[in-house]
Amino acid sequence: MNNKYVIDFPAINQQVNGHRLAYLDSAATTQKPASVIKAVNDYYNLFNANPHRGAYYLSVKATEMYENAREVVKDFIGADKSKEIVFVKNATEGFNLLAYSYGMNFISEGDEIVISIAEHHSNLVPWQQVAKARGAVLKYMYLNEDGIISDDEIENKITEKTKIVSVTHVSNVLGTINPVKKIIEKAHSVGAIAILDGAQSIPHMKVNVKDLDADFVVFSGHKMLSPMGIGVVYGKEKLLEKMPPFMFGGDMIEYVWEQEATFAEVPFKFEGGTQNVGGAVGLTAAIKYLNEVGMQNVEEHEKELVSYAIEKLSEIPHVTIYGTKDIDKKAGVLSFNVDEVHPHDVSTILDSYGIAIRAGHHCANPLMRHMKINATCRASFYIYNTKEDIDALAEALKNTRKWLGYGSK
Numbered sequence: 333m334n335n336k337y338v339i340d341f342p343a344i345n346q347q348v349n350g351h352r353l354a355y356l357d358s359a360a361t362t363q364k365p366a367s368v369i370k371a372v373n374d375y376y377n378l379f380n381a382n383p384h385r386g387a388y389y390l391s392v393k394a395t396e397m398y399e400n401a402r403e404v405v406k407d408f409i410g411a412d413k414s415k416e417i418v419f420v421k422n423a424t425e426g427f428n429l430l431a432y433s434y435g436m437n438f439i440s441e442g443d444e445i446v447i448s449i450a451e452h453h454s455n456l457v458p459w460q461q462v463a464k465a466r467g468a469v470l471k472y473m474y475l476n477e478d479g480i481i482s483d484d485e486i487e488n489k490i491t492e493k494t495k496i497v498s499v500t501h502v503s504n505v506l507g508t509i510n511p512v513k514k515i516i517e518k519a520h521s522v523g524a525i526a527i528l529d530g531a532q533s534i535p536h537m538k539v540n541v542k543d544l545d546a547d548f549v550v551f552s553g554h555k556m557l558s559p560m561g562i563g564v565v566y567g568k569e570k571l572l573e574k575m576p577p578f579m580f581g582g583d584m585i586e587y588v589w590e591q592e593a594t595f596a597e598v599p600f601k602f603e604g605g606t607q608n609v610g611g612a613v614g615l616t617a618a619i620k621y622l623n624e625v626g627m628q629n630v631e632e633h634e635k636e637l638v639s640y641a642i643e644k645l646s647e648i649p650h651v652t653i654y655g656t657k658d659i660d661k662k663a664g665v666l667s668f669n670v671d672e673v674h675p676h677d678v679s680t681i682l683d684s685y686g687i688a689i690r691a692g693h694h695c696a697n698p699l700m701r702h703m704k705i706n707a708t709c710r711a712s713f714y715i716y717n718t719k720e721d722i723d724a725l726a727e728a729l730k731n732t733r734k735w736l737g738y739g740s741k
């Protein structure tokens with residue numbers, strides 16, 4: 333085994349269908365290292381209580397652990413203040429928070445919201461709702477033949493009418509790293525706010541929200557080694573301050589009278605009800621693990637794997653790879669198809685070899701239509717993957733057409 337991290341991941345070290353598991357679906361969710369599982373376990377074994385409410389030892393401890401997670405996330409993404417970190421359930425809830433709290437209140441008739449055609453539905457459908465409710469226009473930046481948003485597209489689509497630009501940092505389908513610095517600068521030059529979908533970037537590369545000058549960044553913990561059910565919205569303090577709460581109820585209030593209520597300060601006014609302390613503890617342990625590996629190493633490892641995968645899959649007849657092959661513009665996500673074999677069949681056949689890939693539209697229907705395809709197979713990589721996983725994928729792929737009676741070529 334040429335990868336020292338594999339040993340840390342219990343789920344990776346198993347046989348599936350009589351084969352060594354090759355888990356190639358980290359863009360959907362990552363496996364969890366034993367240290368994260370232990371941290372969550374310890375929390376529930378020793379410290380579980382409702383945070384922010386109790387005046388006793390366990391509740392104080394749970395509060396400390398929850399608030400420490402905010403501090404750890406703040407440092408990880410280079411934010412200024414921990415109050416700029418809002419915990420949510422996942423990236424989807426994060427975008428809904430922004431759409432309902434910012435979009436529904438600060439977008440007016442005729443305003444334009446600009447996204448890219450490569451957005452995950454979670455950074456698309458909420459903006460459709462805002463555009464419909466507010467009489468605004470939802471505009472798309474399209475991709476060139478390499479799957480890239482060109483400078484012209486940025487210049488032409490983001491105009492004086494634009495009020496929100498919300499774009500993914502890394503495409504969950506093509507793995508393309510978008511020119512987000514340029515997009516954010518252009519958004520700011522016309523007075524729009526810039527939102528970054530960091531779901532596929534924060535887990536895989538060093539991202540500094542201040543260097544990028546993003547107004548909001550949204551991501552999910554479960555795609556970066558932590559448990560499901562915890563996600564993050566980073567927002568600049570001055571914007572969070574002016575936004576109304578999104579969910580109303582316990583914990584997010586200051587005072588409540590019969591007909592009126594005042595709300596807690598940022599970030600608590602956005603965190604209604606009992607929060608996912610176990611998830612926040614898991615996220616803290618996940619970030620500790622990633623910091624120990626080093627984000628530079630994470631990124632380099634994935635680039636090496638995706639280059640190797642492009643090389644191996646390019647050698648196989650009847651396999652089409654989508655998106656740029658320029659490694660500088662690509663993260664560890666590779667979409668491909670096998671001629672005449674539906675991606676679901678490819679995935680099922682690969683599963684019989686213990687290989688887990690994703691097949692389908694990847695929650696990106698408009699992108700699929702733009703590319704004139706229905707679905708793709710997607711292999712995605714993380715620190716626990718090895719070249720051996722890719723060799724297994726390539727070997728099994730050679731057999732997919734044979735399984736369905738197309739012969740070996």
Ligand SMILES: Cc1ncc(COP(=O)(O)O)c(C=O)c1O
Pocket residue numbers: 359360422423424425452454455500502503504529531532552
């Ligand atoms: C780019 C991107 N954005 C947003 C999401 C939504 O994440 P979640 O399902 O955790 O809300 C995903 C999930 O695959 C994604 O890949």
